[in-house]
């Protein structure tokens with residue numbers, strides 16, 4: 001049985017105020033072709049179908065057209081869709097009876113009183129599987145658990161309980177390969193620098209991968225935008241978004257996961273998604289003088305691009321020519337572009353580790369702040385516990401950091 005796992009489409013999203021409709025359409029067309037070419041039996045979409053709880057009608061239309069077209073091309077295909085934190089559970093569920101006619105199963109909400117509702121026995125022409133289709137869990141979905149316990153459960157504990165109940169319900173069914181779907185931040189996942197910053201700070205809401213059970217043959221996750229394995233397991237994966245969600249992802253290859261499941265084995269391989277709409281940042285590295293920047297812009301050759309690329313421009317804040325906007329506009333005149341603004345850069349970063357820094361883990365960056373490290377060192381030292389860091393020492397550290405900054409070492 002062949003399964004394809006994708007997530008975080010964010011249909012209806014705008015990128016710097018530009019509609020992504022055409023880009024989404026190009027992806028969906030590619031997906032339909034890929035599902036047909038790869039003879040896929042089951043498509044899993046692990047949440048965040050839409051970008052907002054009230055997507056534009058065009059985005060909903062796009063999803064339904066995709067399902068209709070794809071079922072025409074691949075009549076035997078089954079589809080499972082779960083709601084993510086961006087989706088409205090009710091809206092996703094509204095079309096459930098109609099979508100069922102297209103072998104498309106949608107799960108918007110988890111009900112603690114009926115965990116079996118998220119367990120879907122899927123029977124394809126090349127085999128069967130049970131899918132635990134767990135949507136994004138809001139605290140309010142889990143409040144019933146708290147009424148049963150003496151001690152209130154943490155969010156993470158309640159989520160673990162929800163998965164346990166659903167997996168138990170799946171365990172009561174006749175034996176078949178088990179797939180678990182979820183939309184959450186599982187422990188160990190990397191965070192993309194810009195586009196998910198507001199999701200989780202310092203990994204506080206990250207949930208241990210243990211909750212998915214050893215019984216699961218494959219765990220299809222959504223929520224994090226970079227494709228990755230979780231807890232070093234080849235079969236617990238985020239597929240990531242199909243397209244860049246920020247300029248930091250401009251050189252990253254987006255992907256979907258292709259899973260081959262049998263009674264005894266599970267192999268997973270990524271399939272790379274073509275870039276349908278280029279994301280360009282100029283200059284790529286350090287800022288250059290305005291005249292040089294304008295030259296770079298005039299030289300941009302976009303004749304090979306199907307869809308107008310996104311372009312963002314960097315200019316040093318020290319460049320004080322007040323006509324910079326006009327000059328940049330002039331350099332771009334007549335070019336088919338989606339302009340995403342001019343970034344005034346105060347301080348150049350060190351670009352040595354640019355590739356590496358693409359998806360820096362926010363918690364790691366926070367942990368490496370020298371001042372908080374100093375505070376921690378004080379708090380942890382047996383002789384100084386409870387004492388504040390002396391001001392002289394703080395100042396000394398600031399001086400050293402400033403010095404290193406001017407030498408461009410940090």
Ligand SMILES: [Mn+2]
Pocket residue numbers: 047048084085086183222223224
């Ligand atoms: Mn999400």
